[in-house]
Amino acid sequence: MQKIIVGIKRVVDYNVRVRVKPDGSGVALDGVKMSVNPFDEIALEEALRIKERGEATEIIAVSIGPDDAQQQLRTALAMGADRAILVKTDQAIEPLTAAHALLAIIKTEQPDLVIVGKQAIDDDAAQTGPMLAALWGRPQATFCSKLTISGTVATIVREVDAGLETIEVDLPAVVSADLRLNEPRYVKLPDIMKAKKKQLDVTDLATLGVSIDDGLKTVHTEAPKARAKGIMVKDVAELVDALKKKGLVS
Amino acid sequence: MSKILIIAEHDGKKLSSASARCVTCAAQIAGGEITLAVFAADPAPIAQQAASLTGVAKVITITDARHAQSLAAVLAPQVVQLSADYTHIFGASTTFGKDLMPRVAALLGVPQISDAMAVESPTRFKRPIYAGNAIITVEVAANRKVVATVRTASFEAALDGGAATISAVNTDAPAPTHTRYVSLSAAASDRPDLQSAPRVVSGGRALASKDNFQLIYSLADKLNAAVGASRAAVDAGYASNELQVGQTGKIIAPQLYVAVGISGAIQHLTGIKDARTIVAINKDAEAPIFEVADFGLVGDLFQILPALEAALS
Numbered sequence: 054m055q056k057i058i059v060g061i062k063r064v065v066d067y068n069v070r071v072r073v074k075p076d077g078s079g080v081a082l083d084g085v086k087m088s089v090n091p092f093d094e095i096a097l098e099e100a101l102r103i104k105e106r107g108e109a110t111e112i113i114a115v116s117i118g119p120d121d122a123q124q125q126l127r128t129a130l131a132m133g134a135d136r137a138i139l140v141k142t143d144q145a146i147e148p149l150t151a152a153h154a155l156l157a158i159i160k161t162e163q164p165d166l167v168i169v170g171k172q173a174i175d176d177d178a179a180q181t182g183p184m185l186a187a188l189w190g191r192p193q194a195t196f197c198s199k200l201t202i203s204g205t206v207a208t209i210v211r212e213v214d215a216g217l218e219t220i221e222v223d224l225p226a227v228v229s230a231d232l233r234l235n236e237p238r239y240v241k242l243p244d245i246m247k248a249k250k251k252q253l254d255v256t257d258l259a260t261l262g263v264s265i266d267d268g269l270k271t272v273h274t275e276a277p278k279a280r281a282k283g284i285m286v287k288d289v290a291e292l293v294d295a296l297k298k299k300g301l302v303s
Numbered sequence: 304m305s306k307i308l309i310i311a312e313h314d315g316k317k318l319s320s321a322s323a324r325c326v327t328c329a330a331q332i333a334g335g336e337i338t339l340a341v342f343a344a345d346p347a348p349i350a351q352q353a354a355s356l357t358g359v360a361k362v363i364t365i366t367d368a369r370h371a372q373s374l375a376a377v378l379a380p381q382v383v384q385l386s387a388d389y390t391h392i393f394g395a396s397t398t399f400g401k402d403l404m405p406r407v408a409a410l411l412g413v414p415q416i417s418d419a420m421a422v423e424s425p426t427r428f429k430r431p432i433y434a435g436n437a438i439i440t441v442e443v444a445a446n447r448k449v450v451a452t453v454r455t456a457s458f459e460a461a462l463d464g465g466a467a468t469i470s471a472v473n474t475d476a477p478a479p480t481h482t483r484y485v486s487l488s489a490a491a492s493d494r495p496d497l498q499s500a501p502r503v504v505s506g507g508r509a510l511a512s513k514d515n516f517q518l519i520y521s522l523a524d525k526l527n528a529a530v531g532a533s534r535a536a537v538d539a540g541y542a543s544n545e546l547q548v549g550q551t552g553k554i555i556a557p558q559l560y561v562a563v564g565i566s567g568a569i570q571h572l573t574g575i576k577d578a579r580t581i582v583a584i585n586k587d588a589e590a591p592i593f594e595v596a597d598f599g600l601v602g603d604l605f606q607i608l609p610a611l612e613a614a615l616s
Contacts, residue, residue, distance in 0.1 A: 070569060071433045071436050080432075080436075148414070148415070149412075149413070174433070174550070175433060176432050177417065178417045179401050180408070180415055182405075183375060183405040184409035185409075187407075187410050188409050191481065192479075195398075196398055196402070212398070213399070214397050214399070214553065216490060216544075216545050217487070217544065218487045219485040219486045219487075220484055221483045221485055222482050222483070223481040232538070232551055268414045268443060269414035269443055269444070270442050270444070271441050272427070272441065273439065274439050275437070275439075275440075276436075277437070277576070280595050283581070283593075284598060286598055286600050288600070292600050293615065295598050296582070301558065301580055302526065302559075
């Protein structure tokens with residue numbers, strides 16, 4: 054196998070509790086810490102391990118987002134990606150448009166494998182991987198918790214609702230990384246320095262011939278309904294009493 | 304008029320309650336006609352169950368030996384072929400639906416709505432983002448098919464009482480051979496199903512070992528409850544992956560949720576927000592789980608659990 058493409062999305066850091074703007078126009082993002090989507094870090098880590106086993110020669114990190122997404126691509130380069138491509142757009146795009154942009158890159162780069170996170174922790178859509186596989190006409194292996202490559206075939210263990218499902222796909226294919234696929238490495242300072250010299254190309258949707266799909270529009274954003282404040286009980290007897298009163302235990 | 308196609312989810316014998324919840328969501332689209340599509344090797348028993356759900360007008364069956372397993376790459380082109388007659392295509396927001404529906408949407412060239420949690424109009428839906436910390440209302444452009452996964456925790460299951468017609472249909476969409484099913488390893492369990500159980504007992508990192516996690520099973524047995532787990536407990540190997548509750552695991556809405564030794568990261572809380580009553584047992588009085596709990600008890604779970612079981616006997 055030659056090339057692996059990894060999707061890297063710039064998202065609000067997972068430790069940040071986002072606030073909805075009072076006017077309902079979205080969530081407040083000013084001054085909020087941004088990071089690589091955690092599932093994409095797992096995707097990249099898996100690609101790095103495949104390369105370290107000698108089963109791939111080049112890893113390309115691709116992001117679609119604002120100019121600042123270069124920071125997340127630098128992180129990916131510091132982790133070990135060989136080069137990076139930013140598809141610059143200042144507009145929020147739906148997964149379908151992201152999939153079209155990735156497809157355009159794929160047509161040029163001809164990777165043998167694409168690994169993305171199973172979902173991004175901002176929109177929680179979990180669509181880009183399978184959408185890309187559909188547009189590409191190639192296999193998808195979503196929710197991957199184990200990936201083995203043997204020649205032109207990949208075997209994937211998937212975390213599904215019923216348990217663990219194993220499937221086999223012909224390469225090239227799209228794999229979406231689940232939590233337990235691996236534990237991403239920490240970036241070391243010398244690697245951050247080295248990453249500054251690695252190639253990072255910037256393109257945009259128009260250059261790739263991709264138009265933004267506007268078939269789905271967000272018209273309003275609101276805060277979720279808060280749960281009513283509960284009570285603290287002092288011991289097991291009081292807890293069981295309270296549950297009995299509500300008819301929850303007999 | 305809206306014509307809604309729901310892709311039925313099943314294990315080869317039984318229709319999933321997730322599909323019955325999809326029916327309830329679809330029934331909220333005013334004037335809609337609901338059809339369930341059953342792709343199976345032997346669809347008859349599943350089709351019967353689907354046809355008996357209140358609100359379902361039609362059940363169509365697509366029989367094929369390859370449908371003994373649900374591979375998105377095999378199913379999606381067939382769903383696309385069936386979709387010509389429908390305005391809406393729905394699937395549950397389960398690993399089955401999340402695998403299949405984006406592939407269907409992309410083949411149709413339309414965006415997809417993930418985790419629809421409320422129906423505002425035939426083209427307008429609410430859905431959660433940021434692990435449920437914000438809710439957005441999305442509008443599908445006119446004249447485009449609505450493809451969505453339905454957040455099952457937001458809808459009750461449709462009840463029996465319907466009498467839909469059942470008919471067999473054929474598709475001639477080519478089935479790719481590039482994706483092959485190998486096996487499924489599922490823990491055999493007589494316990495209630497986590498996704499649909501009225502009561503759930505979940506354990507977290509504080510259980511500290513797989514052996515200790517038996518305490519959760521024991522309390523669950525006492526309550527006739529399903530067993531869940533936090534991500535930390537699954538990562539540590541105390542419980543298997545299909546038990547994980549939260550943003551990236553299962554989103555559930557039981558009548559009673561008992562969280563034992565779970566601190567309550569936002570990723571976990573998003574999975575339980577719709578539970579009717581939440582009980583939290585944790586030794587840290589500052590744990591965020593107490594912010595959402597209806598009843599909180601601070602203390603050592605290793606003392607509380609045996610006492611609780613005894614009190615329930």
